[in-house]
Amino acid sequence: MHTHTFQTMVSALQSFWEQRGCVIATPYHTEVGAGTSNPATFLRVLGPEPWRVAYVEPSIRPDDGRYGENPYRFQMHHQFQVVLKPAPDDVQDLYLASLAAIGIEPADHDVRFVEDNWESPTLGAWGLGWEVWLDGMEITQFTYFQQAGGIECEPVSAELTYGLERLAMYLQGVERAQELVMAPGVTYGDVFQENERQFSTYNYEVADTAMLARHFDDHEAEAGRCLAAGLPLAAYDQALKCSHIFNLLDARRAIAVTDRAAYILRMRSVAQAVARTYLQTGEDDG
């Protein structure tokens, strides 16, 4: 079997999950720290309606930037996110079959489900599950969603989050993500190295912290106005902007120790209000 490029690996995952009834969604159009924050996960795991979705999500974490000099730590990496609601009985088998679909035959390896519990204080969300090990390397987070936005998930969804760079590095046998083949003749470094350099510089050195702090307040207030107008989706976009601004301020070391907890609480309050309003709106629409 030929070795996958980064992009054929992604399309293999997409087609695997498409065949299992998933909507293939697109990355969200504003910065998120993880695929979980995409409303296709965070809001859709709420309420009773069944939902299956899969998508690539660029995960933006300003504080993980290393100017492109670290072999596997970046201010933007890629996740492949799958949500199955309700969690099917054979969800582990489905996941293992997806590994086979990208050329990892579990029987040749030591694939293990090792306890890992997930919690997001800013989203008011938590779940239980595992990190999946492939010969000792963590390649996927596997979570049964218990709560989102402070609301119990009923039914419980299964969330699979594949770390795409790691998987591809394993498949291609390279030690630096920069060396990954994206497409024939094009490396990961060709595509993202300059981004890493510029965004690391912006995140750590250039971002205007006074302006960002003002914008946080503005987006928070706007979220409140959207909620009052019965528009939880619009409010949630504002919440995501707050979250990214917080991460930038944090990378700039601009959050005073005494303010940190307050910022987190403000974000959680908005996320919880969005979740409540989203459910109410859904009920009103029948």
Place this chain on the structure above:
Amino acid sequence: MADLLIEIGCEELPAVACREARAQLPDLLRSGLEQAGLEAGAFETHVGPRRLAAIVTGLPASRAAVRRDVRGPRADAPEQARAGFARKHGLEAADLEEREGFVWAVVEGADTPLGELVGGVVETVVSGLQFGKTMRWPGGRFSRPVRWLVLKIDEQVAEAELLGLWAGEHSRGHRFLGGETRVRSAATYLADLRDVKVVVDEDDRREAIRSGLDAVGSWIDPMGKFDEVVDLVEWPVVLEGDFPERYLVLPDWVVVTAMQSHQRYFPVSDGPGLAPRFAFVANGAAKPEIVIAGNRAVLIGRLEDAAFAYEKDLDLGIEAMAAELGRVSFLEGAGSLADKQVRVRELAELLADRVDAEPGVRPAVARAAELCKADLVSKLVSEFSELEGFAGSVYARQEGEPADVCEAIREHHQPVEAGGVLPGSEAGALLAVADKIDTIAAAFAIGVQPTGSRDPYGLRRAAAGVVAITLARGFELGLPELMSRSVQTLVAQGCELKRKPLESVPEAVEFVLDRVGAALEPEGVSIEELRAARGAGHTAPVPMAALARALRDARGSERLAAVRDAYGRCVRIAAKGEAEMAERFDAALLREEAERALYEQLVATDEQLADCVARRDYACALDATSGLVDPLNRFFDEVLVMDPDLALRGNRLKLVFNVAAAIRSTGDLDQLPGG
């Protein structure tokens, strides 16, 4: 006689859940059998990552019916009612008996076959299991989802349902090397599963791993991962890998942590030092070379991260790290780590005074306090949180800090777990206690104390650490003084408290004293003795423990029983007369000989008590209080406490109250079981 097999198949259970289930299964199974009215010859239980199993032998084929008499309508009831009653119990009206003015049906009942009872046993076991954490899935609630149930009585499948799953005879073997299999019977269960690459018996897994590791060489497990690994695999295969020797220039503990934390690898030693090799336990390995290569790459990546972080940290130096601490928050809203270090230093110095520390210890503690949190901003600790403390001590040493300072920095985290190693140096012990007391005091002050099972900041562990260290070293510290100092400094540092300053201190003190019981339980101190000692009102673990031990030693003695009874009498009378009690005792109001005698004895006892208590000799204190018993009994015999003269009455109540107070300094003896 029949044998029963129960196998509850799960998605991968956490190792800690396996441990919890293993501890509970035998009792739950026993009570399940008992509730079903079944008596077993013997049973064994097994727990692994994907299954809980029980093998029960020597069961009866059925539970014998019980003959019982059922009372029916009155004897003078119409024929129709008697016939109906008889029909209901499958009898003819002529079969009914007449007694005591009623008709009775003698119901023979039928034997209940074993197959109809085992479902209830499974139900009792599963619903009785208590896990620290449980989750919901579409189907139920358990540690992780339950996916299958095997239930066999000898060769037969028993009918039962659990969480929507019907019992069958098909189990699942190793995920990749085994697959589904039919279990023949309880007797063949372990062998049937072995055929599909599952070692069900945890002791067998343990032995397989141990001998595999022994074959690799001289392996070590300083972080204690062995037991956990036993519950992470169903088909253990020990493999061995190597790594480039250049990583061995890192401090040994860093290399060990890179291997053991998260990855659970076992370092291999080579004479005095580490060898550039590691052993690990795979869950089956059809292609060992692939599995080894993958794990080797992961370990090299971790060692590379460690080496990079270590070098960067050395370049920066611990002083520069300490200067960063003002930017890092401590808890949620209790200031920065720099603020915390200031408080820890204050407390440690205060403690050094209180325990009369050696002169050389004080400067070491003060200096160590200034650096103890610096490694929290090191790159090494951000990669490997387990190196907290150790990293700081290495970096302090690099900058020429004296050995006792480095030692104290390393030890100030200890004990890291219940029963863990305690700080070896006095400076380390003082710093460890100061750090933990400040954490507890600050957390309570800002309102983030533990609630129910939630203890996100590990405060229970911190409190247990304070108790363990102070008891081991005999440090006598007044918790209210230290905790108040912490909170006052917190306020002076500009921290906004969620509660009134100092309002939280008594609760925080009680929280620490709550941990004394667990520390003394292994010494045979009973709950009652502990409660009694607690009632003496001590605010430090050392005297409270000394008193609890003295009460344990005096357990069962007639003298203690006499003091307890006398004390109880005083407490009840004083409580009843509280409203009429004089504010101050006045010796001039003593009238009777018996009350004068009691008063004189009380004065003498108080003096003796002060002396004994100052020496923390509670056996002597208990002796001293027993001197009050006779005068007190005489007092109650001869003197009317509730005298019509209200002044006398108030004064006598006060005298009784004072006697109770004196005895209470040897414990609230009412808590002790009566004779």
